[in-house]
Amino acid sequence: MQAQMQTQNRAVQNNWKMRDFITLAIFNVLMIIVMTMVDMFARPLHFLAVGGITALVNGPVYMVMSNKIGKRGALFFTALLTGLYLLAFGFVYFLITLAVVGVLCELIMWGKDTYKHPLRNAIGYGIFYVGYSLCGAVPFVFFREQYLAILSQSYPPSELDNMVYYFSTPSMVLSMCAISLAGAFAGCFLGNTLLKKHVKKAKLV
Helix, strand or coil, X not given: CHHHHHHHHHHHHCCCCHHHHHHHHHHHHHHHHHHHHHHHHHCCCCHHHHHHHHHHHHHHHHHHHHHHHCCCCHHHHHHHHHHHHHHCCCCHHHHHHHHHHHHHHXXXXXXXXXXXXXXXXXXXXXXXXXXXXXXXXXXXXXXHHHHHHHHHCCCCHHHHHHHHHHHHCHHHHHHHHHHHHHHHHHHHHHXXXXXXXXXXXXXXX
């Protein structure tokens, strides 16, 4: 009986309410704005750094969101919303990649109160941004010709050659993933510090 009650309590705690979806939407809009701005200004400098810079800047935003919602599904929905945003620009492969990554993140985050655990949060968030970096590489592996045809309509030959080099060279892809993971951990560390010093004291989560 007690075990059944505990299971029911956990189910109730993980039920999403309207305010959770509103919180998710607001914070994801902020993260997508950051992602777009970083992509706009940092990508011309270096493809390798984009994921890491985005993960670093968005880390505190994510940590506040995840602690405020505190329920399973936050990373999956974040990955899905990001994928849908990128789909609006015609990148259907990015949506597929991020949906798979979102499921993987939720498997990593499985357990009680993981979205309020700093290390587990950093691991899940880090995998999300590794997946974000892989969005540009996965299509070259599975849909190379179709993907090149899509990209050639939007990018000049010199920039396209640059993209092909970075996203189809294994060492470059691994470097992107490593930088994104490092940026994610650093962003979560900053976010956790912000939570302790300011957000929780102000009783915002």
